[in-house]
Amino acid sequence: MADANQKFVTVPHAGPAKAAASERVRDFDEIYASFRVAEGTSQSSRCAQCGVPFCQSGCPLQNNIPDWLRLASEGRIEEAWRLSEATSAMPEICGRICPQDRLCEGACTLEQAGWETVTIGSVEKWLGDQAFDNGWISPLRPLTELGRSIGIIGAGPAGLAAADRLRSAGYAVTIYDRHDRAGGLLTYGIPGFKLEKHVVARRVDRLIEGGVKFRLNTDIGKDIAFDDLRGAHDAVLVATGVYQARRLSAPGCGSNGVVAALDYLIASNRKGFGDAVAAYDDGPLNAESKRVVVIGGGDTAMDCVRTAVRQGATSVTCVYRRDRDNMPGSARETTNAEEEGVRFEWLAAPKAVLGGSDGVTGLRAARMALSAPTLDGRWTVEEAPGGEFDLPADLIIEALGFEPENLPVIFDADDLAVTDWKTLRVAAHGFATTLPGVFAAGDIVRGASLVVWAVRQGQDAAAEIDQWLRNQDSVAA
Ligand SMILES: Cc1cc2nc3c(=O)[nH]c(=O)nc-3n(C[C@H](O)[C@H](O)[C@H](O)COP(=O)(O)OP(=O)(O)OC[C@H]3O[C@@H](n4cnc5c(N)ncnc54)[C@H](O)[C@@H]3O)c2cc1C
Ligand code: SF4
Structure with a gap:
């Protein structure tokens, strides 16, 4: 079979259809369409399949980009999707709103060599939309219930990504958020013309169907004391984002x-x-x-x-x-x-x-x-x-940007250490805060950042919490 890849010489770079400015300013719909199947496979076929994939290093999630581009170019779209979701809890969201010019696409060898990047973000969005349209989204079904519970403060991308991984591993997960809808800045910050709200809602629905509990309209530090929350769960993840606006x-x-x-x-x-x-x-x-x-x-x-x-x-x-x-x-x-x-x-x-x-x-x-x-x-x-x-x-x-709120005061937790930038202090190369059993991820650790970094940290923090609880079990045994 002829190689379906390395077509960058014959297939020109093309993004998905974009609404004309005069049309799109009339509503808050996303301005980019999703690729049609022929467009998605053809754009995927432009990948040079580099031995050292710089795109993957440029992606905070280290997505296996060349591999899913290859599968997509061969028409193996569901397999391409499976690979993309293996490293990301929300590929179709990152595909829409990552600043790809500074991340994967900026690092793409073709871009560096003057051939114009593979449209990685648009392919990723298309794979995700195909997955939802064709029923390929796997339900969240843990193989076993571990009988331990995790409380997550914040239903933004960091909290949602952590919930996805923790629930899959068998933990009972409750997410607390002071807003009336889940999604954090995906729901109430980023406008619909970049990210339509049903795209966020279907991710949240999948978590709910998989057993994740949401307690919305619940401000931790006000409606529930932080200490009480700690007492109610085996571990807590703080994923509260940064909301103190610079004036x-x-x-x-x-x-x-x-x-x-x-x-x-x-x-x-x-x-x-x-x-x-x-x-x-x-x-x-x-x-x-x-x-x-x-x-x-x-x-x-x-x-x-x-x-x-x-x-x-x-x-x-x-x-x-x-x-x-x-x-x-x-x-x-x-x-x-x-x-x-x-x-x-x-x-x-x-x-x-x-x-x-x-x-x-x-x-x-x-x-x-x-x-x-x-x-x-x-x-x-x-x-x-x-x-x-x-x-x-x-x-x-x-x-003018955002800074963290004063969490030690809000949570009445003097021992919760913060950095000079008021972000939560976590252990080197990890997510443990200075309080036992309390972890942190997302903007509250990095400062105002990107969705893809929140997802990465949420996933990695979930793995660390899992390991921490397992270590505790083995010490107790
Ligand atoms: C207007 C805007 C546009 C952006 N556009 C982009 C973009 O195009 N691409 C991109 O990659 N990034 C973008 N970002 C950045 C991105 O949205 C954030 O980096 C990301 O959402 C951080 O995720 P998070 O989960 O850490 O926090 P958040 O998304 O902020 O979620 C934190 C959640 O915690 C809840 N919370 C806070 N305190 C408490 C409490 N005490 N009790 C209960 N709940 C609490 C909040 O209500 C919120 O729902 C944008 C940011 C803004 C503000
Ligand atoms: S769009 Fe974002 S998440 Fe997707 S490959 Fe590029 S940097 Fe990674």
Whole structure:
């Protein structure tokens, strides 16, 4: 049989169909379609099957990418899916929202050699969608019940991935979350045009059907004391994410009309679910007919500008203090925002919020200049003299990043050690916190990061918890 691979010379790189900007801004649906079967197999066949797969090293989950691309290119789609789900608890979600240009696809040998990367993320999404459509998703059915229970605080990707692995191993798993829906930022942060909510819900449903218990609307530290939770389970995983928003410090920043990015995105996502959201219906968290300025250059800022476009803002401007090459957000999402009509003020930093008691009227910004590269390859910036300018605005959204909440205080647990960045301190090369039987994973360990890293840490923390409990059993025996 002729090799179905290494077709990169004859098969050009092609992504899945993408909705035109003028069409897609009318709703919150995902903008990329899933591949059709012929497209998925043909794009998979471009893989060079490198002896040393750099794509795999570029993927935080170390997915067996060349192997599932080979199987897909040969039309063995279900087998390709089985391989992709072996290393990831949610391949179809990572395939949708990983910044592949910085991870697997950025490391792809073809990309490095000027042939354009294999569309790894889109193939991964397609395999997952095929699996759900064709009933290939295996139910969560532990071979045995171990009679031990794990409490997980946080139903974001780290908590869900850990629950998947722990329940499969036979543990009774309860996930506690202060929100009314599971999914963490997959549900209430990331907008539907990147990740439709039914894609998250079907993953949660699989866990529920497999016996994982969800206790939603339950704030640990408030509704249930952390110590009581520890007493109720054999081990606890803290996967609470990072939610302390960095706020603007400039004259006028507390004015009506200046809002935090996550408040804005949660309101929009809630509207998408059909919830009544007073602060949206009354106006403060609704961009309709407003001139909107978003401050920041990360994924959150990109999600805010594109949400504002869809809500019917009259203009949307993103203000970021570095330039396009030095922004932390995904280049793909910035391009999507530009196509949708967002204007970017690169090298600009907020100086003051303009307006009065009736609300904001604009943002005064200073022109910045790149000065010197830092160790992480980004550039520091300094104010360029005489470069102040005003941007008109009725709504200013602060998307300046997140820090961890003060968990030792919230949990009333002085012995729960944190790092200088207020993330939870865990053992080197592991996930054990300074409290026996308490582990941590996801953003609360890494700081604001990526879904794929949360999944990786959730899975690895589950393996460590399993080992820890087994060691305890053998000591007790
Ligand atoms: C707007 C936005 C867009 C993003 N876009 C992308 C993207 O495109 N691609 C990407 O890879 N990453 C993206 N990220 C980052 C990604 O969402 C996070 O890295 C990831 O969700 C972290 O997962 P987690 O499970 O650690 O935490 P989270 O997803 O934050 O989940 C934590 C959960 O813990 C719950 N919780 C917290 N404290 C308590 C408590 N005391 N009691 C009970 N429950 C509690 C919270 O309600 C939440 O549900 C984005 C982030 C934001 C904010
Ligand atoms: S999980 Fe993310 S980085 Fe890994 S192969 Fe999938 S899209 Fe690429």
